[in-house]
Every structure is written in structure tokens, then in C-alpha cells.
Amino acid sequence: MSEKFQKCVEDFQCLNCGQEVSGNGFTDHCPNCLYSKHVDINPGDRANNCRGILKPINIAPKKSGYTIFYKCLSCDLEITNKTAEQDDITNFLITLKNQ
Numbered sequence: 001m002s003e004k005f006q007k008c009v010e011d012f013q014c015l016n017c018g019q020e021v022s023g024n025g026f027t028d029h030c031p032n033c034l035y036s037k038h039v040d041i042n043p044g045d046r047a048n049n050c051r052g053i054l055k056p057i058n059i060a061p062k063k064s065g066y067t068i069f070y071k072c073l074s075c076d077l078e079i080t081n082k083t084a085e086q087d088d089i090t091n092f093l094i095t096l097k098n099q
């Protein structure tokens with residue numbers, strides 16, 4: 001059984017908060033809680049079979065937007081991504097503060 005989807009633009013439902021996210025080819029995380037899915041080896045390649053939940057553990061401001069630091073809940077790998085324009089980081093900052 002081959003499971004090779006060559007799709008880059010995909011809609012998905014957030015695994016954490018249930019938000020419907022419409023993919024635009026760049027966004028692969030939830031704009032509401034920033035959770036993502038472990039699907040890439042290199043950004044955008046969707047070549048990773050892990051499919052674990054990527055939990056945002058921190059963010060850091062960069063020139064435009066923020067760098068998001070993720071940890072995969074399945075394989076423990078730590079990766080970074082960057083925020084997209086439509087992201088609302090307020091919820092994440094509140095969650096971070098309450099941890």
C-alpha cells in the first residue's frame with residue numbers, strides 16, 4: 001500500500017482545538033493555537049511519515065513575524081517554523097503563561 005500524497009495545499013482540522021484550517025500551500029499549522037502536524041522532513045516536502053502532533057513550546061520574534069518552536073509528541077523531534085500573517089499568537093501566549 002502506497003501512501004504517497006503529493007498534495008501541498010490541503011485543508012485540515014486542527015488536532016488540538018478543532019479549528020477548520022484552509023491550507024494555502026504555506027500554512028501547515030493552526031492560526032488559532034499554532035499546533036501543527038509532523039509531516040515535513042524539509043519545510044513543505046510532506047515527506048515525513050510521522051504524522052505526530054507538533055506542539056508549540058515557544059515562540060521568538062524575528063524580523064517579520066515569529067519563529068515557532070515545536071516538539072513532536074510522537075517522535076520527540078524539535079523543529080522550528082514561522083508564523084503566517086493570519087496567525088493569532090495571543091492564545092498561545094496565554095497558554096504559555098498558564099503552564
Ligand SMILES: [Zn+2]
Nearest residue numbers: 014017030033
Ligand atoms: Zn488549533
Ligand SMILES: [Zn+2]
Nearest residue numbers: 038050072075
Ligand atoms: Zn514526529
